[in-house]
Amino acid sequence: MARPGLVVAVSLWCLTLASSPCATASSPDWCRLALPLRAEVSRYRPIVNRVLQYVLHGPYKGRTWAELARFTDTFGSRLAGTANLEDAIDYVTGKLRAENLDRVHGERVEFTGWQRSNESAWLVRPRVKNLAMLGLGGSVNTSSEGIKAGVVVVTSFDDLANKSSQVKGKIVVYNQPYVSYGETVVYRSRGASAASKYGAVAALIRSITPFSLNTPHAGQQRYSDGVRPIPVACITVEDAELLDRMYRRGIELEILLKMDSKFFPNAKSRNTVAEIKGTTHPEKIVLVSGHLDSWDVGQGAMDDGGGAFISWNSLVVLKNLGLRPRRTIRCLLWTAEEEGLIGAQAYLKGHKSELDKFNLVIESDEGTFQPYGIEFHGSKNAACIMNEIAGLFESINATKMVLSKENVGSDIEVFENINIPGASLLNRNEKYFWYHHTEADTMAVEDPDSLDLNTAMFALISYIVADLFVDLPKS
């Protein structure tokens, strides 16, 4: 998944309000960080150099990519609720144990799973054309004969409202332009409900992407309360445009849609946990995370194999280098993120008593492309410290610090929502949504050097925050 407000897509205010733009880590005017604290952060410079040397040029070079490749090549996609995901979790758990990380274990999560079966969409009038498609997570099925119906093409919710009188008994095709993921994904998540309100029998949504090679994108959707649930799938940008052109010419279109899937009311999975236990404040937590589950298309290499693997590899790097901080670094490999942050929500519920000990929650779920800094969500005082830390990444050109008004993760938003500071890496993820939730989410997206940079930065940010004399201030 990806949070709607992903940094490629939304406006963020930059920490550096003075003349110098946020490309450098020079302190902004309003940062009045006590000199001893600035000095303390700068004292981590030798550790920064040591970790970067070890991961970028030393024995760990290329290892995150190699581990991720072996993992995704072995298991492929890892839909929550499948035995394949559980096997994949066992495999990673074994890795974490073999690395002698602390307190390696799984924490049970229960949920209603969903799994696609046979599905297809065909334009049958005025000509026969297969429409590449992916049923959306949580969609209801058609009958086995499918739904054959006329078509109304709309380009927005407003356009749907204008054409509402024509919609009854029809399949609504959304050909909304792509603006940004955050602004456009509402058509995927709410398009079926909006169409059903006017009596549509199914909805086909143009995939949420700025670029397509006739590529359908999967994703989750939810029915609004009180509307009749109708089958809903994503089709390709190209086919949505084709249908729109034909519709505008006044051609009567008919589509045959067949969708079959199963719901599993008592699906079980696990969040996977490993730690480097803190020396003096083991009860205080810096959490570093990604999700192990994926959609059922592609190989889940980018979303979110990369994020999960830089998370646990960052702990292995620290362990190998004997770097044990004052506080505990806890690695969380979430499950069932794609179905709606189910693993993270279960974790929050199960760990209420210790949440006040959480100093920082870190996540990578927006690509592990070349990083160029830190995105942070929290207080300005905490941001000033993060800014100092970002300044340590000069040698890898990753000193940018952006203080976001919004959540900076998907799973970790459950923590951010209760005022726990959140962080992720800024990375060159301009093409993230080309691959997102498609068959093209494979190892071809992942670059060994970029993964090394991500692993090293995750190791260093979590280590420094976990080791500082002061907690990250919440206000």
Added chain:
Amino acid sequence: MARPGLVVAVSLWCLTLASSPCATASSPDWCRLALPLRAEVSRYRPIVNRVLQYVLHGPYKGRTWAELARFTDTFGSRLAGTANLEDAIDYVTGKLRAENLDRVHGERVEFTGWQRSNESAWLVRPRVKNLAMLGLGGSVNTSSEGIKAGVVVVTSFDDLANKSSQVKGKIVVYNQPYVSYGETVVYRSRGASAASKYGAVAALIRSITPFSLNTPHAGQQRYSDGVRPIPVACITVEDAELLDRMYRRGIELEILLKMDSKFFPNAKSRNTVAEIKGTTHPEKIVLVSGHLDSWDVGQGAMDDGGGAFISWNSLVVLKNLGLRPRRTIRCLLWTAEEEGLIGAQAYLKGHKSELDKFNLVIESDEGTFQPYGIEFHGSKNAACIMNEIAGLFESINATKMVLSKENVGSDIEVFENINIPGASLLNRNEKYFWYHHTEADTMAVEDPDSLDLNTAMFALISYIVADLFVDLPKS
């Protein structure tokens, strides 16, 4: 299709050998064009302005795109040998007649057609994974149970030779890197034969493309004489890399390949012809062309709907503006290009007696992206004239002239091979092979303004060459 030596891929020598590079149309040192001829070419400037005004800003603006969209939306892919292509040819023929072009007719072509039926490839060991694939044109079938066999992955013909002792009874997977279309397409065209020589039972070729979203590419292949024909298909870049990684790890791979297709020994189609008959030398010909057939995936909008449509629209533009040149401009919309220039070869055979009257053959089969000049294959003396003509396209930044040592077209190569000058447009087709022979060859690739520029340039180049006082010199 695309000729292997497409300009994006091969080194060409530039006409302008002097200090000024070939970006301008200034005459090269060795061009000693007689002043009256230079003056004559420059006298076409008002006509150039008139045609550009009419197509880019006047009543014809956007029409090529609109015509092409309506055509591809109506017919979709147009595989040679299908009724759909014949319907599409009827449709275009009707258009040409409605425009009152001269001598509109079809010329019969016979050939052995090939049509894919059900096909699939699955990795079945060590895990089950669908491999997106497209059987290659002319491939033999598997039995209905398919071929289940172990796998040898190679990265080149040399690598295949090194591993030849392991190949017997196996499926050979080619994971050759993409260098250029011209250099890499030999794996598609000859990979099956090379593998069969060592006893392989089937071959799977990494698709010939620099970029993929798990996109399989179709194409033609040919068996060498004397080898046992084995089934052959293209798989995706991503899957070829996946199989290669697993193979290198020593994992035993097994693939189940099922392919079914039909050969039609007596398929019939037509080359489509229209003319603007010359005023004083109607027997002399400037030919302007593209092919109407396509592969059976995608919509054939780029390959080669665009090329065919700028060809016939360029005649309509001239007709509408009352521009009738001294020589005849003949529009040829080839058939069965994808199966190996079958329409063009039949045409050559049927028109032997008039070939000495052909002044120039023009083709567009490498995309109708933004044009920036002319690519020419012929004598230096002719090139000097083409250079003068290119100079007329200053206002649209399309003055570049490249004299190619190789053929500059696919269909027209049959004419170029017998010393008839050939020309095509240079255009910004860097991404051509992203879409080539895939489901992504749709109207989304085509841009209205670029199509206008292509149509206008085709109209003007063919008009000026057809109208000059001198024939284009062959030596």
